[in-house]
Amino acid sequence: MPDMPETNTGADASGKIPVTVLTGYLGAGKTTLLNRILSEPHGKKFAVIVNEFGEVGIDNDLVVGADEEVFEMNNGCVCCTVRGDLIRIIDGLMKRKGGFDGIIVETTGLADPAPVAQTFFMDQDVQDRTRLDAVVTVVDAKWLGQRLKDAPEAHNQIAFADVLVLNKTDLVTPEELAGVEAQVRAINPYARLHRTRNAQVAIDDVLGRNAFDLDRIMELEPDFLEAGHHAHHDSDIQSVAVTIDGDVDPDKFLPWLNDYAQREGANLLRSKGILAFRGEPKRFVFQGVHMMLDGDLQRDWRPDEKRTSRIVMIGRDLDREAIEKAFRACAV
Numbered sequence: 001m002p003d004m005p006e007t008n009t010g011a012d013a014s015g016k017i018p019v020t021v022l023t024g025y026l027g028a029g030k031t032t033l034l035n036r037i038l039s040e041p042h043g044k045k046f047a048v049i050v051n052e053f054g055e056v057g058i059d060n061d062l063v064v065g066a067d068e069e070v071f072e073m074n075n076g077c078v079c080c081t082v083r084g085d086l087i088r089i090i091d092g093l094m095k096r097k098g099g100f101d102g103i104i105v106e107t108t109g110l111a112d113p114a115p116v117a118q119t120f121f122m123d124q125d126v127q128d129r130t131r132l133d134a135v136v137t138v139v140d141a142k143w144l145g146q147r148l149k150d151a152p153e154a155h156n157q158i159a160f161a162d163v164l165v166l167n168k169t170d171l172v173t174p175e176e177l178a179g180v181e182a183q184v185r186a187i188n189p190y191a192r193l194h195r196t197r198n199a200q201v202a203i204d205d206v207l208g209r210n211a212f213d214l215d216r217i218m219e220l221e222p223d224f225l226e227a228g229h230h231a232h233h234d235s236d237i238q239s240v241a242v243t244i245d246g247d248v249d250p251d252k253f254l255p256w257l258n259d260y261a262q263r264e265g266a267n268l269l270r271s272k273g274i275l276a277f278r279g280e281p282k283r284f285v286f287q288g289v290h291m292m293l294d295g296d297l298q299r300d301w302r303p304d305e306k307r308t309s310r311i312v313m314i315g316r317d318l319d320r321e322a323i324e325k326a327f328r329a330c331a332v
């Protein structure tokens with residue numbers, strides 16, 4: 001094959017910037033996959049757009065990446081309220097000199113990917129300059145069975161995928177994994193599927209796939225290209241975010257968090273937080289999916305960074321007041 005001439009526009013052979021839409025239910029491993037992609041020595045320049053469900057931005061803080069620019073959209077979910085923001089961000093990116101090799105959009109775990117993908121076909125400016133490369137859906141092998149019962153979004157995310165990353169294979173037995181894969185395949189027999197632990201998949205299996213297939217999507221959703229197509233969230237799901245303007249006492253906070261996750265685990269779909277522990281120079285970061293929690297000390301608080309403690313809980317029937325009260329009681 002002859003060498004392709006180098007361009008500095010970032011665009012591919014079609015002259016358009018490839019866009020990857022990264023989706024998957026709450027806690028499936030989207031940010032883990034994003035960080036994996038960004039950490040590889042790919043020599044490319046990506047713009048990353050992160051949309052989060054919750055009033056306090058935490059995900060963008062957890063995205064690694066030296067060169068990437070990360071744009072946050074936290075005022076609502078990209079599949080409905082902030083689609084206009086997505087168009088504006090992409091418009092802004094396209095006007096920059098130098099360009100990008102690709103754009104990665106990480107949606108909220110509750111997003112219906114259809115209207116997000118639709119953006120790349122409905123808005124003329126966006127359509128002229130970008131090309132939807134693939135919808136990549138991360139699936140949580142541990143919780144998929146439950147999600148297919150209680151979350152229609154999880155089903156749509158799989159149906160819409162061009163690439164499926166069946167993640168958290170370490171948390172299930174080989175038999176369970178085979179069962180989950182069969183459930184995924186029953187919904188979407190077409191997408192390439194990769195079984196992973198910690199979203200370990202080769203970057204070339206995820207980016208530059210040229211896999212988005214409009215014909216298949218039109219079969220799934222015949223009105224895909226019609227304006228006014230709308231997705232609605234499971235309105236039972238709420239997000240409770242609390243910020244303390246300072247440090248918390250780990251001896252109070254950690255027992256409370258553990259106890260809360262055990263008690264409310266069934267309703268608690270997702271939890272995360274970045275905390276300043278009293279006397280601790282490093283940031284403590286925790287993440288949870290249902291009752292399973294994971295936390296550790298990460299990088300130092302920077303001198304120009306204000307020490308604050310933030311938590312976000314996402315789930316059903318959460319008692320906002322009780323969470324706020326209990327968390328504030330941990331302040332020092």
Ligand SMILES: Nc1nc2c(ncn2[C@@H]2O[C@H](COP(=O)(O)OP(=O)(O)OP(=O)(O)O)[C@@H](O)[C@H]2O)c(=O)[nH]1
Nearest residue numbers: 025026027028029030031032109168197198287294
């Ligand atoms: N055991 C296990 N844990 C994993 C794996 N992949 C990711 N995790 C953990 O699962 C949690 C959620 O991962 P994230 O990558 O933040 O998930 P997400 O889909 O971005 O979550 P939201 O943005 O909140 O929807 C984190 O604590 C990860 O460290 C895996 O393969 N196995």
